[in-house]
Amino acid sequence: MQLYNTLSAEERARLIDEAGKERLTLSFYAYAKIEDPKKFRDDLFIAWNALDALGRIYVAHEGINAQMSVPADNFEAFRDTLEVYDFMKGIRLNVAVEQDNHSFLKLTIKVRNKIVADGLNDDTFDVTNKGVHLRAKEFNNLLEDPNTIVVDFRNHYESEVGHFEGAITPDVENFRESLPIINEQLQDFKEDKNLLMYCTGGIRCEKASAYFKHQGFKNVFQLEGGIIEYTRQIKEEGIESKFIGKNFVFDHRLGERITDDIIAQCHQCGKPCDNHTNCANDACHLLFIQCDECKAAMENCCSTECQETIHLPWEEQVAKRKGLQVGNKVFRKGKSEALKFKKSGNLPDAPLAKAETKDIRQKIKVKKILIGKAEHYYSKSKIAQFLIENNGLAVGDKVLISGPTTGDQEITISQIFVNGAFSEAAKAGDQITFELPFRVRLSDKLYKILDSENA
Template sequence: MEVALNGSQSNCTLNRLLSSGTNKSNTPAGLDKLFYGPRRSYLPSVVLKPGPSLSQGLRWHHTHQTLAVESSLKSRPLIPYVPPGPPLPGQLYQTLTFYTVIPIPEDGLEDLREEIFLQLVPFEITGRIYLAKDGINLHLCAPVDHVQAMQSVLEKLVLDRYGRGPDGAIWNYSCGEPGERVFRKLKVAVKKQLVADGRHGTWSVQDADIPQYLEPKEFHKRLDEVGDSALLVDMRNHFENEVGTFKTAVKMDCTTFKQNMDLLDELLEGRDKEKEVLMVCTGGIRCSVSGRYLRQKGFKDLKGGITSYGRYIKANPEAKSHFVGKNFTFDGRRGERITDDVISHCHQCNSPHDHLTNCANTRCHTLFIQCPTCRQKWHNTCGPECQEAVTVGTGSAVSKPYDYHAQVRPGNLLTKEISRAA
């Protein structure tokens, strides 16, 4: 027997499974087996009997083929997962982020992961949720009419149990209006550390002595007052601040947050610890972690911000933005435009451009800036080697989602030179 699940059919099947239990005795017709997936980033897949109808709308975790691994943990329940179907025509989606640094018992993280996953799936939520013993960090995309339900689920499962934390646990909405879905699936993962800062044990999750958080209006006013006299540190990676940053910010030429923290130590070495330090990042969590670390080192006057600065500028056009360009986003949009300034250049022809893309050869997948002209010339690839791989069939013309392990660093020698237009 063959079965095709897409759109509302997948929701109906999933809801029926959830309401009737998840043991094999009440598996619906057409479902061959249920496997408990490997205890890594993904929850289990539903394995369906093979047939051509599967290609009509069901997307698996990594490929369009069934993917499941039988677990040796027989005592754990079997959990079905039907990945979301294609976006419905006319459906608007809201992108939002959220984090809080709170202690979560390490032995309860896997159970929490499963609870969150199962309760969010019926709402067609996509994106990433990371759980660790030091808190939660998420970046999600939800149908606009399911946003409140999604927030209620996470409030109940996380904040009501473990507290809001001194950070306040604030939801941050994207700068733009609701639009297309920017993630393909929902991923809930347990990590060893919420942010890999390379500073294990140097700051406490319970530490309430955190940086002072400024609302966008206050942050803007403070930048008006201090100009370039204060130390403003952009805690984001090089590919983020290349397409947009604050005018007077010190930009970190780094690929990882650990490298940023190492540079931060060098930057602040010998600095008067009574002097003000301003920090900015994308969602706030990197400022929160680095701020706690600096508090432990004795710095007193720390101020962090500001995810919602872009929304403040859009809502107050009379305010002259201290941020120029695009705010990079870790989703399919690759960024939200804050101002019309284009501060970066195509990595192949050096023309003004600020859209980051991945090389279409999935064996390369380098993240780089490419203008429309070079995109056409090089068939969405970074140069002749990858162009040949794509056009003769040794590579792939389908670009995968953003991968921070494959990035271009302008000005540095690359392991594989990007071809520049003549």
């Protein structure tokens, strides 16, 4: 019986594209008492693998926490696999607003000590003694109450791009740090204030609310289903969003836009921007916010040091890393001296700019034709591979590479490698590669720009 992944991410992405079926990105969690997490894990793997379900899932004695991508056609069958367990009967599945067939490319189910790393000794309090669950509308009403204190239980890089109006946004890297900080800060308000809490999908608040009740807070409320469910409800019921900006998510999209307000700044030039990215220097991989201009100028790097590093021959890059405390370990997650405009802690509520809507983008008239799609990106050598499906491409042509994560990137082709040899031109059916300073995603579209005039 197969209990682990056998396909690479690339192979999986190709299969998904070939199948051409819509997939749903969803998440759910449940606290429960699970006697044998290992067996639970194996049973889930067998059931889900058969349904072509993918994702990142943690199981523990205390429950399950799952982020997944499921073929839309198998959605009901998938739900049936959950209904088998008493503690997941009728469970709500948070379906993401924006769909992306490549949100997860593997099925990874891990057995952990906890489904949320909270640093808490659960024996000291009852985790099932949770706060009052609120729907979007009730949450909005309580936000209006002057007697309410609203706290964001996410990390500094999550709240930086989007949060509820007036929320306390602790300058923390993880959930574990935020509990004592908030407890300390709100010592004097235990009796008479409403403590209103929220997080991405509700899982962190579920525990936090039990913890704060145990600490003596009398009026504890939590946003049920977190920002994800809130967003669904405000859309469905036509309620005003009190959440401003983007909801940070942990798949490769790194964020879902909730309102068109941009409340963050490019960490390098300070202009309004809320697009997270990872530094292109693989040894660094720092998570930070970078605007399109800085991305182009800095080649998707967080610092000039990283930019110099990516131009070194690969062997030198590896040699440079040896014995060094590099990468994420150098920085606090998402923090670096190199980032002048990084904000955390007290965050502004006032939007700095409005995000461009699709309509505005369409006003920029670019005459272009679709000629192919991305097949691979060799990040170590910064080489992108495309399949030409239509028309052709020649050295000197201007192209647009476009995709949900890549955005719209224009470059001029200076050299192409066609079916294994340098060539001046490529035609339909050719597989081509060329150097590209930024990562492309599978199935990013390749357009040839015929003539561009900015209206």
